[in-house]
Amino acid sequence: MTAKNFSTEIRRATLRCLHSQGSGHVGGSLSVADALAVLYTHHMDVDPQNPKRPQRDMLVLSKGHAGPAWYATLALKGFFPMDWLDTLNKIGTKLPSHANLTLTPGVDMTAGSLGQGLSCACGLALGLKAQGDTSHFVYVITGDGELQEGQNWEGAMFASHHKLDNVVVLVDNNKLQIDGETQNVCKMEDLEAKFRAFGFETTRVDGHDHQALHQAICNAKVRNGVPHCIVMDTVKGKGVSIYEQMGASNHSTTVNDEQYALALSELQ
Amino acid sequence: MELRKAYVAEMARLMKQNDKIFILDADLSGAGGTKTLYQQFPERCVQCGIAEANMTCIAAGLSASGFVPFIHSFAPFSTRRVYDQIAVSISYSEQNVKIVGFDPGIETTYNGGTHMCFEDFALMRALPNFVVMDIVDDVQLTKALPHIAQHQGSVYFRMVRKQNKQFFGEDYNFQWGKADKICSGSDVTIVATGTTVFDAKVAVEKLAQVGISAELLAIHTVKPLDEQAILQSAQKTGIVVTVENHSVHGGLYSAVCELLSAKHPTLCGAIAVHDQISQVGSLNDLKIAYHLTADDIASKAQQLVQAKRG
Structure with missing residues (x-):
């Protein structure tokens, strides 16, 4: 399956997952679907039959509330049955709203309390190096609003100082957060410049352009002693008109029968 | 012997035996005594700078990769300052991280006030997947450390870096979990x-x-x-x-x-x-x-x- 088709499948399965609960983190799940499609089509060296295999690429979805999009991706890749998607947030589920590494096959790190993912990824990246694994990477997807959490910059400083060139940060730069536009809530200026100031090599791409994203990730996988950051310009709620038009309030919203049917009709 | 000296001596022995053990510091490797381990085990000693939250989550990541990280700071900074990081990335994530709290409570003396932590037991007792310990002297520490390192789960232990009075005799029989x-x-x-x-x-x-x-x-x-x-x-x-x-x-x-x-x-x-x-x-x-x-x-x-x- 091409990444393009795969991203449509991810969005459909994401909405199936959210619809099973009737609501959830719609906007940020849809904005990150293309990044997940490109990563899992072209880059992630993982084995659905052996998700904890030591020699593997790892993903930290630091914006853990996009768990449903990750679950959709992992189910489609065969890490677990598709019908698990209908168990979101039900008592005893393996698919909690925010990703948890102890529960879900293919989830490499817990996230949800924003700002911790890059630091955890640094630990995973040190672990890869300590095991002598020079062929695998740790990908971290952060939100843009999430970068208001100061710990991200502790992690960035550390990754650079310790030459963690096996870390690739992807910023889902959808420019919205719960209380509104990031630039109005607490503006972060030029994200690329910020990461560069912390010692990263950076690039900026259309986060819904699969070819551009694929190329950017290929470029980021050059082992040159520095960590890499890709700022992905995205649209929160991407792919479903009602959610795109909702703006910041699509962060956590309903997926009722009518909305679900409309979304599926658009996601062909 | 000062606890920090006993700590480093025993950790050096354990790190030779177990290549999974990591040491992480947040700019207190000199104060805490771990600095000497950096020469002996440069690949497994990690200086994180003054960034305890980062250090805590790096430890969680190392643990998720199968390593056994020991992280160090003064008791308030290794617990209450990073409580959410511990709660989410270590406790909730069921990781195996050993957290050391130096100079708890009144033992921090002239650094008291800001550095004086009367809450670490309360905080750490409330978290699942944690053993909470309070170390007396070098004899107890030396005998406890192999158990702490081997325990499959996280441990918080507090100790007074410069405490050098011996309480237990050399024949002390440390028993895990026992008074x-x-x-x-x-x-x-x-x-x-x-x-x-x-x-x-x-x-x-x-x-x-x-x-x-x-x-x-x-x-x-x-x-x-x-x-x-x-x-x-x-x-x-x-x-x-x-x-x-x-x-x-x-x-x-x-x-x-x-x-x-x-x-x-x-x-x-x-x-x-x-x-x-x-x-x-x-x-x-x-x-x-x-x-x-x-x-x-x-x-x-x-x-x-x-x-x-x-």
Whole structure:
């Protein structure tokens, strides 16, 4: 399956997952679907039959509330049955709203309390190096609003100082957060410049352009002693008109029968 | 021997045996003593800078990769400053991280106030997947560390870096999770943890002089508590006094009262910090200020014994 088709499948399965609960983190799940499609089509060296295999690429979805999009991706890749998607947030589920590494096959790190993912990824990246694994990477997807959490910059400083060139940060730069536009809530200026100031090599791409994203990730996988950051310009709620038009309030919203049917009709 | 020297010596031995052990510091490798390990194990010692939250999550990531990280800072910064990082990335994520809290409570003396943590037991006891310990001396530390390293789960332990008085003899038999009965008695049980055992032992002698026979249990593991040892002693004496360098809220007193109220309701007094803010001072002055002296322990025990005798 091409990444393009795969991203449509991810969005459909994401909405199936959210619809099973009737609501959830719609906007940020849809904005990150293309990044997940490109990563899992072209880059992630993982084995659905052996998700904890030591020699593997790892993903930290630091914006853990996009768990449903990750679950959709992992189910489609065969890490677990598709019908698990209908168990979101039900008592005893393996698919909690925010990703948890102890529960879900293919989830490499817990996230949800924003700002911790890059630091955890640094630990995973040190672990890869300590095991002598020079062929695998740790990908971290952060939100843009999430970068208001100061710990991200502790992690960035550390990754650079310790030459963690096996870390690739992807910023889902959808420019919205719960209380509104990031630039109005607490503006972060030029994200690329910020990461560069912390010692990263950076690039900026259309986060819904699969070819551009694929190329950017290929470029980021050059082992040159520095960590890499890709700022992905995205649209929160991407792919479903009602959610795109909702703006910041699509962060956590309903997926009722009518909305679900409309979304599926658009996601062909 | 200073605890930090004993710590480094034993960690060096363990790191030779177990290539999964990592050391992480947040700019206190010199103060905490781990600096010497950086020459010996450069690949497994990681300086994180003054960024405790980052260090805590890096440890979680290393643990998720199968390593056994030990992270270090002053007790307030290795616990309360990074509590959410510990709660989410370590406890909730069921990771295997060993957290060291230097110079807990009044032991931080002249760095008191900001660096004085009376809450670490309370915070760490509340988290699942954590063992919570309070180390007395170099002998206990050296014998506890192999167990801490081997334990499949996270451990928080506090220790006073420069504490160099020996409490236990070289023949000390450290048992994981078990209280140490220092002396037997019949009138009152004194349950003390960490460096308070020194004063608790003095209090036992003072009580003997006034005809009160005190039993002393030294508790190195506040969670899980050695329930059997405490219940057996409480059943025998009928009066318990807990002693801790910690707030009365959520620490040893709370743990012991939780146990006794459920299984053997017993009169229980607390030598602890009673809802007071922290401050600077010498160790002796701080003991007096917070009523943590041997005399305080003895008089609390005596008061409860006399009340019971009527």
